[in-house]
Amino acid sequence: MLHKRLYQFLIVYLIGLSVLLGFKYGLSLSDYVIPGVPMIWKAAEGASGRYVADTLNTLGVAVVGHMISIFLATVVGILGRRRSWAGSMIRAAAYNIQAYPIVAVAPIIFILLGDGPVSRLLIAAMICYFPLLLSFMGIFSEPVKDIEHFFNATGRMNWRLQVKIRAFENMRKLTTVIVGSATMAMVGTIVAEFIAAANGIGYSIRIALYQSDLAKILVALFYIGIFTSLYLFCLEWAGFRIEKRFETPKEGRG
Amino acid sequence: MRIHCNHLTYRYPATSLYVFKDLDFNISEPGFHALFGPSGVGKTTLARLLAGKENDHSGALRTEAVSRILYSYNTERLPGWASVGMHLAGVTREGQKNRLEELETVFGLTEHLDSRFGQLSMGQQNRVNLARYLVQDFDLLIMDESLANVDEATREKIILCIKRIFPGKLFLYISHNVAEVARFCREILVLRGVRRSPQAISIHGQDQTSDDRSDAAELERTMLEIVHAS
Numbered sequence: 292m293l294h295k296r297l298y299q300f301l302i303v304y305l306i307g308l309s310v311l312l313g314f315k316y317g318l319s320l321s322d323y324v325i326p327g328v329p330m331i332w333k334a335a336e337g338a339s340g341r342y343v344a345d346t347l348n349t350l351g352v353a354v355v356g357h358m359i360s361i362f363l364a365t366v367v368g369i370l371g372r373r374r375s376w377a378g379s380m381i382r383a384a385a386y387n388i389q390a391y392p393i394v395a396v397a398p399i400i401f402i403l404l405g406d407g408p409v410s411r412l413l414i415a416a417m418i419c420y421f422p423l424l425l426s427f428m429g430i431f432s433e434p435v436k437d438i439e440h441f442f443n444a445t446g447r448m449n450w451r452l453q454v455k456i457r458a459f460e461n462m463r464k465l466t467t468v469i470v471g472s473a474t475m476a477m478v479g480t481i482v483a484e485f486i487a488a489a490n491g492i493g494y495s496i497r498i499a500l501y502q503s504d505l506a507k508i509l510v511a512l513f514y515i516g517i518f519t520s521l522y523l524f525c526l527e528w529a530g531f532r533i534e535k536r537f538e539t540p541k542e543g544r545g
Numbered sequence: 546m547r548i549h550c551n552h553l554t555y556r557y558p559a560t561s562l563y564v565f566k567d568l569d570f571n572i573s574e575p576g577f578h579a580l581f582g583p584s585g586v587g588k589t590t591l592a593r594l595l596a597g598k599e600n601d602h603s604g605a606l607r608t609e610a611v612s613r614i615l616y617s618y619n620t621e622r623l624p625g626w627a628s629v630g631m632h633l634a635g636v637t638r639e640g641q642k643n644r645l646e647e648l649e650t651v652f653g654l655t656e657h658l659d660s661r662f663g664q665l666s667m668g669q670q671n672r673v674n675l676a677r678y679l680v681q682d683f684d685l686l687i688m689d690e691s692l693a694n695v696d697e698a699t700r701e702k703i704i705l706c707i708k709r710i711f712p713g714k715l716f717l718y719i720s721h722n723v724a725e726v727a728r729f730c731r732e733i734l735v736l737r738g739v740r741r742s743p744q745a746i747s748i749h750g751q752d753q754t755s756d757d758r759s760d761a762a763e764l765e766r767t768m769l770e771i772v773h774a775s
Contacts, residue, residue: 437622441674444596444615445681447636459626537626 326506334506349491356415357476368427418479419472466530552604579726582736618689623662630658668694727767
């Protein structure tokens, strides 16, 4: 799984780089517009240490933000699964709020909370929270009738059992949604850093942008891709282990 | 113990399609009864109405001395996180452990208790599902094709076992097997469709309580009655 993730990223990265270099050499653009391979290599040698640290800093914030949003989406998804007016209200609110581009409120967060890690964390969590919430509410509010019928009929059903049944039956969907939202958490953190923060790889990209240093930006993108792939692999591996633990071997069916 | 249906009229929500129009029938004693009829005639709908899972009907559909109705059907599943044995033990009522063991033996489940539900064949899955209902508290158990995909010999053993253990309970067995319902059921309610009158005909079955097949002529007569009625 890990090597697949890394191969996928490296292929995309190298294609992107090749296109850029193709433009450079095809249109005879200067190193100032698009740097050549030696300049990129030099930038990598000079900035790698700092960029790795910055990317890890960003990843740390993204991971915590992602975990917070998973927790919140689970809690609100469980509350929103109910058919009561409260459940309906939570669902309607979630659907309406998620329609607004959350990143647009990032400046307000920076004004109110400053440019520290709390702002980055909040923005990362908000950006991946709503897609997670919608998926979780969809999963938790959809009855698994063929399993739940017995527990309902015999009066054994409670909210914990209901959530357990629905989560278990949709484990693959949940894993896919969580893995998908991890990229959004990383994007959210980088965007937050890019807008106003004074830390992380997004901040470093902003500085490189002000210096019009595309070589450094390409190096930063490389490390973002590598570490994001590693995080996605960890999530996929965890989901795979959970699925494997409860997987039903198909052999022996009569 | 009685099920009383008088002028029952029902159509599916938001459609003009009637399933029942002025349907009348009576089942007036406990025992192993059948609901029989061709596909689409409303057997499952009637079962769901009885179980309170469908409403908005007109006419009377009442039970007397039946306080707890359970409805089991053949596509039910058990959660996949535990073995069949653990699940059955977990849902068995206090004081029913011996009964569960007996059912596991008669139903041929003993060697599958460590398996997960998804590992079982469809016939085994249906047997497990039915067994867990039989260790619950009920007065009327509706078995909607609950023995589908189970071989004939095992089905026979299971039905006889149910009749022996639960003589005072009411069962409504939905099946497409004429010979089986004719032989083992006390009353066979044949549903005939909304366009025919009467919509339901009640036929006395052989209500056999052992695997004695001596009265073949009587059985044949009952089977013919059912086929003519349906």
